Amino acid sequence: MVEMQEDGSIRLEIRYEGGDAESHQIDMTALGESLQGFGRIYAVIGHFAATGQYAKQMQALSVKTYAQEAEPKCFSVGALLSFATTSGWFQGLLPAVITAVTAYVLHRCSGNSEEMRHLRELLEQQYGKDQKMMERMMDTIDRLADGLRPSVRKSVAPVGSTCDRIDLYANGDRHQTIDQAVKDAVMSSEDEQLIGERPYSIIISEMDYDRRTCKIRLTDEDLSSSLDEDGHPPRINAVITDPAIEMEGNAYLQAFMTRKPITVKAKATLKDGDITRLYISDSA
Secondary structure, eight states: OOOOOTTSOEEEEEEEESGGGGGTOOOHHHHHHHHHHHHHHHHHHHHHHHHSOOOOSGGGOSEEEEEEOOOOSSEEEEEEEEESOOOSTTTTTHHHHHHHHHHHHHHHHTTOOTTHHHHHHHHHHHHTTOHHHHHHHHHHHHHHHHHTHHHHHHHTTTBTTTBSEEEEEETTEEEEEEOHHHHHHHHOOSOOEEEEEEEEEEEEEEEETTTTEEEEEEOSTTOOSOOOTTSSOOOEEEEEOOGGGGSTTOHHHHHHHHTOOEEEEEEEEEETTEEEEEEEEEEO
């Protein structure tokens, strides 16, 4: 449970994991772009949580985000949300609203609406059956999320280039992970939707071992309604994020060599109801 500090602030941490970050270092250009994005995201969301209003101009915000020194673990940046004023819109729920709205903004920008339920539950806890107020707040949050799209794109810059993922913490509790699947969905200009992790049965038909990418065909109920010119299910691009890919004789390489089906856990992007890409995190 994320709580306010005694001084009325909220302590945050942006933790960059994997890649260069494993050596406690990170590309400065990507880091600078990412921190600019997160700085605006947290300031705008914090202002909304404190006042119930969406302010576009930085000078109008009642919340400031400060970078703080953090102990080296992977590569992390400590941050502090400091509130100039609060109006009691979310009395007692301020930290929870900030983490919930942050999650909603990230998922809305990546085409994933799963966080809507948790956010609505918090608003219902605050406003009960006042549907008019609920809809007003959700409309404000939607406009806020759409306005923050450029900042979200900046915030994910290091993923895939100098780190594997970004974990967001509030008062020591991790509340969000941004991986390659989320970044690609955020950066995509197409009308795609990112869905959560689940099992898939696949056949690996092509593999780039160095880049951890492959082409696969689905073998179960997730098959596309369309077939290719040879009458086969279409091949789908996939990214293997599972660290086990580095091990000799791993399950993915064995599946590729034998052309036998393998069950994997993966996130997927959808377009017009069809799977367009898999992000494989584990093998069964």
